[in-house]
Amino acid sequence: MKRASLWRTVRLGVSSLLLHKLRSALTTLGVLFGTSSVIAMLAIGEGASEKAQAEIRLLGSQNVILRSVKPREDFASNQQTRVNSYGLTDSDYERVSATFPGVGRVVPVREIYEEVRRGSRAMNPRVLACPPVYRDVTGRQVLEGRWITDQDERGIANVCVLSDEVARYLFPVEAPLGQTVKVGADYYTVVGTLMPRTRQRSDAPGAGEQTQAEVFIPLETGRKWYGNLQVKMRSGSREMEEVELHEVVIEVDQPDSVPTVAAAAREMLSRYHTQKDYEVVVPLEQLLLAEKTKRIFNLVLGSIASISLLVGGIGIMNVMLATVTERTREIGIRRALGAKRRHIVTQFLVETVVLSVGGGLLGVALGLIVPLIVEHFADMPTVITPSAPILAFLISAGVGVVFGIYPAWRAANMDPVEALRHE
Amino acid sequence: MADTHSGEIVAELEHVSRVYRMGSAEVRALDDFSFVFKRGEYWAVMGSSGSGKSTLLNILGCLDRPSEGQYRVRGTPTSQLDDDALSDVRSRELGFVFQSYNLIPQLDVLENILVPLFYQDDPPADGEQRARRLADRVGLGKRLEHRPTELSGGQQQRVAIARALVNDPALILADEATGNLDSQTALEILALFDELHAEGKTIVLVTHEPDVAARAERVLRLKDGKIESVYENRKVQA
Structure with a gap:
């Protein structure tokens, strides 16, 4: 599809979503919180592990320390x-x-x-x-x-x-x-x-x-x-x-x-x-252990974030299915006026992605703010790696595509005659 | 039957049947129906409900396919076409005017008129100019930015007619186009159709109102999926 017409589809999607402002806003919440929690948790996890690693490095990663105990x-x-x-x-x-x-x-x-x-x-x-x-x-x-x-x-x-x-x-x-x-x-x-x-x-x-x-x-x-x-x-x-x-x-x-x-x-x-009556402290071993802990930590965070994004995605799909039913007539009109199935798919997919990406962007913003609050009040160091917001954003767009496919497919496969008759 | 008008054949139905299955029963909404619509003709299709006029309109509009027989639009046989190709035929050759206007609520007047061009694979470069001209022509040149909800029924139907003309279709299909309008507005819309007819457009107007059918050039009466009668209206010069 040409760039101009894709841009027009995006604008159309936005204006369709703006017809139901509250519903659209509520729908994005799931992805919003999912995305922001991904970023916030990554930042807190990264901060904690960086602190631990810095402490270990102070001991000298190439040293072995024997201590009397x-x-x-x-x-x-x-x-x-x-x-x-x-x-x-x-x-x-x-x-x-x-x-x-x-x-x-x-x-x-x-x-x-x-x-x-x-x-x-x-x-x-x-x-x-x-x-x-x-x-x-x-x-x-x-x-x-x-x-x-x-x-x-x-x-x-x-x-x-x-x-x-x-x-x-x-x-x-x-x-x-x-x-x-x-x-x-x-x-x-x-x-x-x-x-x-x-x-x-x-x-x-x-x-x-x-x-x-x-x-x-x-x-x-x-x-x-x-x-x-x-x-x-x-x-x-x-x-x-x-x-x-x-x-x-x-x-x-x-x-x-x-x-x-x-x-x-x-x-x-x-x-x-x-x-x-002695202990052997090996900072390198602790470093490896800290990295392993971090991996597990990330895995746990990742699962929690995926679940919240999954729930967010299902929420979006649910609303989009309702939207498709509600706009059956519009689909019929567009089909009668010459829209191919892929036009309808694109229209609803774009709308879903606009929803989820909107949620994703707000989520990135919130996700960048939360670590600052945590740092200020809980006195925990946080580190936002540049890849975290990008990753979170891409995931939110992906959620839109994945959960938008089915509603869009449903819309595209309606019989035009039936759809036009729909009240 | 079809008279020997010298115009080019725009739409041609050849032994077309449309069969619906209702459980074990078989309903033949159109039964071995053959007919020819030629360029510049203005037809009214009449018939009681269940006579097959809606089915005929759906097939003429490439929204539905015949169960048997062949339907050609400007010589192109449509029975073998897939969904995409049928959509192409609709966006290039056909213009629709519906009873309930069927404008898209989130688009303004200009955007609504442009919708058929949006779905063409190769839209004309002057599409927007053409849409503005058409809006002017139906008397809505000053309301291009308005949404359908801000327009009266008659105005909405004018937008719909402009939309049906924007792709310069071979055939304009109107389904009870005046059904939702008061009589004064209905007359205005019918006058617009008269103008289009005078310009040489091919129009098929489905209606159950004899008054409306009387405005057309010719009338096709259906009964039980077959042609009941075909006759020409005598033009009364105003």
Whole structure:
């Protein structure tokens, strides 16, 4: 059919639909909500998964992280003076760095359970004692000053680097560099501050909330001043803990070897540890898991959206069948005046598609607004991928075609004589 | 029977029967019916209800096909044509005027007149001009933008006549075209038909009103699907 006449058919369809404004509007609602829910749900799902993925990536997708985990206490151990001895050991660290194939740098980390104070301001960040290489492996970036150096390490220097959050809290007014903070009972000179760790898409709303309160000191300094045995204050009770290393970050050479290294680490740890006082965190595995979860999520959303579009489509078909019956006479007139069956099919199909596409367009608009509302009130990140509105729009047009075929076919196959006689 | 008018044959029925089955009974709405309509003739078809005049009109209009026999429009046999080809014949060769005007409510006057051209495979380029001229001619040149609901019955029928003329048809079929109109308006419409006849158009007007039939040039009376009588009206000069 020529473009001009198709355009005329579309105009005719619109004016026929406008004869029954309320009915047309109500009919589009099904597709409208179907389409908008497709977009809104995709946006929310995408947002959630992007947030999860960003968090995982912060751990470093090419790293394998070993962590000390306090084993589950048995019932007799509730005495306050008991010393819990558990976790990764220096020998674990040495075994990993000496014998594991495909391993780059291996970083031992200790955590110090001390309060950090500056004048009257105090807070409880994670105080991590780590070697200089920690920064490269975990991808932290220095904002001002410098990071821990080998020299600090050798000299067992009392220096520290503050994460952005700590720096801002302890030094609300003055510049932190060169000042001192008190970690437990000792004074440390601040030599550097870190950039806030943000999500990769820094333009996305909610970015910049990923900072964590952390204070870094040289590993050797931590070993020397705080030892392995520490007292941990926890909900009113004191606990003695003896842990050699809290974390070992293994940097893997190639992404492909991550699963091998992870398996080797699990194997090694299970051989040397009698109890499960460790965990192996593999961000890559979590990433894959997150992707799998996202796929399932999308599948569920997809089914819900298809059902609502199906219902919307059936609604449209229902109304179009009624319209065809109501306009039997018009069909008869048009046939008498020379309309072929395909003209009638086109006319009603175009009308159905105008309905569903109208609903689809409004649905796209609503679908773009809903995520903004969700983001504003529910504080959930949402991401609208450009393909979502296009996809939703195409689906709504498809619904129109699929559910318009039968009414249009019915209209086209009426006997012209009967149709003309119809009151 | 058909007289020996010298004009070109526009529509020709050859032993046409139309048989309806009502359960086991067989109704022959047209029974071995043969007739010829020639260019420029103005026929009134009369008959009581059930005489077969509607069936004849449907077959003449290519809306229905004969069960037996052959119907030719300007020499084209229609019995073998499929639905699309029949639609083509309707859009090129035929013009319809109905009792209840049958304008399309969502279209304005101009658009209604243009409908038959819209369905032609190769519509004339000057279609819209032609439609405007025809609207002028039936006296509705100033109401092109009006919807059918904004017009009186007589005006609607004028639009329908303009629509029936827009494709310059070989045959104009009018089905009780004055049936819904008051007598004054009916006379106006009949005068319009007279004009068309004077211009040489071929018109078949189905009616049950003797007054209306009297305006035609010739009258064909049907009974039980067969020709009862054929006669020529003596023209009374006004």
